[in-house]
Amino acid sequence: MNARDFAGARHYLASGTIPGLPDRHFIDGGWVPPAAGNRMESFDPGRAAPFASFAAGRAEDVDLAVEAASRAMRGRWRDMAPPERGRLLVRVAELIRERVARLALVECVDSGKTLGEAAGDVETAARYFDYYGGAADKLQGDYFPLGRDTMSFSLREPVGVTAHIVPWNYPISTFSRSVAPALAAGCTAVVKPAETTPLSALMMAELIAEAGAPPGVCNVVTGTGPQAGAPLSGHPGIHHVTFTGSVATGVGVMQAAAPNIASVTLELGGKSPLIALADCDLDAAVEGALWAIFANAGQICSAGSRLVVERAIHGAFLERLVARAQALRVGHGLRANDFGAVNSDLHLARIAAHVEGARARGREILTGGRTLLDAEEGNGWFYAPTIIDALPADDPCVQEEIFGPVLAVQVVEDAEQALAAANGTRYGLMAGIYTRDITRALRLARDIDAGQVTINEYWAGGICVPFGGTRASGFGREKGLEGLSAYLRTKSIVARV
Numbered sequence: 001m002n003a004r005d006f007a008g009a010r011h012y013l014a015s016g017t018i019p020g021l022p023d024r025h026f027i028d029g030g031w032v033p034p035a036a037g038n039r040m041e042s043f044d045p046g047r048a049a050p051f052a053s054f055a056a057g058r059a060e061d062v063d064l065a066v067e068a069a070s071r072a073m074r075g076r077w078r079d080m081a082p083p084e085r086g087r088l089l090v091r092v093a094e095l096i097r098e099r100v101a102r103l104a105l106v107e108c109v110d111s112g113k114t115l116g117e118a119a120g121d122v123e124t125a126a127r128y129f130d131y132y133g134g135a136a137d138k139l140q141g142d143y144f145p146l147g148r149d150t151m152s153f154s155l156r157e158p159v160g161v162t163a164h165i166v167p168w169n170y171p172i173s174t175f176s177r178s179v180a181p182a183l184a185a186g187c188t189a190v191v192k193p194a195e196t197t198p199l200s201a202l203m204m205a206e207l208i209a210e211a212g213a214p215p216g217v218c219n220v221v222t223g224t225g226p227q228a229g230a231p232l233s234g235h236p237g238i239h240h241v242t243f244t245g246s247v248a249t250g251v252g253v254m255q256a257a258a259p260n261i262a263s264v265t266l267e268l269g270g271k272s273p274l275i276a277l278a279d280c281d282l283d284a285a286v287e288g289a290l291w292a293i294f295a296n297a298g299q300i301c302s303a304g305s306r307l308v309v310e311r312a313i314h315g316a317f318l319e320r321l322v323a324r325a326q327a328l329r330v331g332h333g334l335r336a337n338d339f340g341a342v343n344s345d346l347h348l349a350r351i352a353a354h355v356e357g358a359r360a361r362g363r364e365i366l367t368g369g370r371t372l373l374d375a376e377e378g379n380g381w382f383y384a385p386t387i388i389d390a391l392p393a394d395d396p397c398v399q400e401e402i403f404g405p406v407l408a409v410q411v412v413e414d415a416e417q418a419l420a421a422a423n424g425t426r427y428g429l430m431a432g433i434y435t436r437d438i439t440r441a442l443r444l445a446r447d448i449d450a451g452q453v454t455i456n457e458y459w460a461g462g463i464c465v466p467f468g469g470t471r472a473s474g475f476g477r478e479k480g481l482e483g484l485s486a487y488l489r490t491k492s493i494v495a496r497v
C-alpha cells in the first residue's frame, strides 16, 4: 500500500471518522433506507468505539431485496451473453483493485484485523471475481449418446435467486467467495453481512453496480441475524442459501430453507488439528503453527486451533512457539501490528470464558490467558496469544471451537495416535501435517476426516482449490470450479429426430 493509503489511516486515527461510508441498504441498484427506520452502530474493535451507523433491516427490507433480485433474474441478467457477464465480473475485480486502499481501511477498522490482513482479503476478493468471471462462458452442458434417432444434451442453468449470509471474520472475501460464482452462473444475490461488519458488503454491492450489473443483481440488506438473516433464509423467493457461520445458526438456516425446498451450502465451524510429527522441519512447523492459530487473531473457521505434537519434539516445539507468540506485536490494526483486536466485546468475553474454564480445570497456560488493551489507545478488545499445553482429548478446549487466539496442545506418542486425535472432534474442516516422510503424510491425509488437508505448509492452497467441511463443519464446496455447482442446475433435453 502506498503513502496515500496511509493518509486515510492517519485521518481516521486522528478523527475517529471515515467520510462517505454507506449507511443504508443497497437494493435494486440504489441506496434504500430501512423500512422501519431503525439503525445500528458499527464499532472499531481496536478502540472499542463506534465509528459508523447502518440500517437495521427487517423482513420488509428483505422482501424488497428479494423482489428486486427476482425481477433482475427474469430480466437482462439472465439474457446477458456469458462472455459479457464474465467481462463485467472481471471489471469488478479491476474496481476492487483500484479501491484497495479504501476497502482495506474500512475492513480493518470495521473488523479489528490488521491493515495488512485486510489488504490481503481485498486482493482475495478481486481474485474471486477474476476467477469466476473467467468461468462465466465455460459453463457448458453435456451430450448423451442414445442412438441415431435421438439427440440428448443438457443445459446448465442458474438456480435462481440466491441468499448469502456472511460472518464477520473475513467479510469482503467471504462475500466474494459466494457472490462471484453465483453471479457468474447467472444467478442474482441478496446478501446479509454480519451485524458487526456490514460496510464492505455495501461497498461491494455498489461497486458491482458500477461495473455495469443491472439493478437488483446484487442487493445487500444489513441488520441482525434474527431480524434480517432469518427472514432471508426462510424467504419463499430464495432458491439457494449459502450460509457461513456457526453450527447452531446453520441448523436454523437449513430448517428455515426446508419448507421452500431451497438448497443450502453450510460452511460452519472447525477445530482443525496441525499435526507435527517428530521428523518434521521444526522451524517450518513452528512458523506454520504460529500463523495457523494467530492469523486474524484466531478468528478463522479453519484455524489450526489444535496442535497435535509427537512427544519426542514436544518440549523443543513449545519452547520456540511460546517465544514466537510472545514476540507478536498486538495492537490497533492500523498501526502496523502483527495481531489485531477480536471483533466484538461479546466475542472477547466468550474467548476469555473458555480460557478461564481451562484455568479452573487446572490446565497449564504457557502464555497469554488474558485480555489486553492497545498501548496507544488504552482501549480495545484484544486477547493475548494463548497456548494451553498437554490437554486431554475430552477437554472442552480441545472439543469446542473458541474462534480466538487460543491454541490447544495435545501430546501424542506416534502417527497412529495423531490420527485418532485429529479425528477426535465433531468437526471436519481442515488439517495440516508436518513431516519429512511423504508416505506417512499421504496416509494421514487419506485417513483424516476433513474437507481439506495440507502438508508442510498449513495455509497452502488458493481460490482454485475446493473448500468445505465434513460432519459438523457443514457440506457443499466453495472455491474452485466446484464452487459454481451450487448455483447451477442441469436440465436434460431428449429429442426424437
Ligand code: NAD
Residues within 6 Å of the ligand: 165, 166, 167, 168, 169, 170, 192, 193, 194, 195, 223, 224, 225, 226, 228, 229, 230, 231, 233, 244, 245, 246, 247, 249, 250, 252, 253, 266, 267, 268, 269, 270, 300, 301, 302, 401, 403, 429, 469, 473, 474
Ligand atoms: P453466526 O452463526 O452467529 O453468524 C453468521 C451470520 O449469520 C451473521 O451474518 C449473522 O447475522 C447471521 N445469523 C445469525 N442468526 C441468524 C438466524 N437466526 N438466521 C439467519 N442468519 C442468522 O456466526 P459468527 O459468530 O458470526 O461467525 C463465526 C462462526 O462462523 C464460527 O463458527 C466459524 O467457524 C464460522 N465460519 C465458518 C467459515 C467456513 O467457511 N466454514 C468461515 C468463516 C466463519
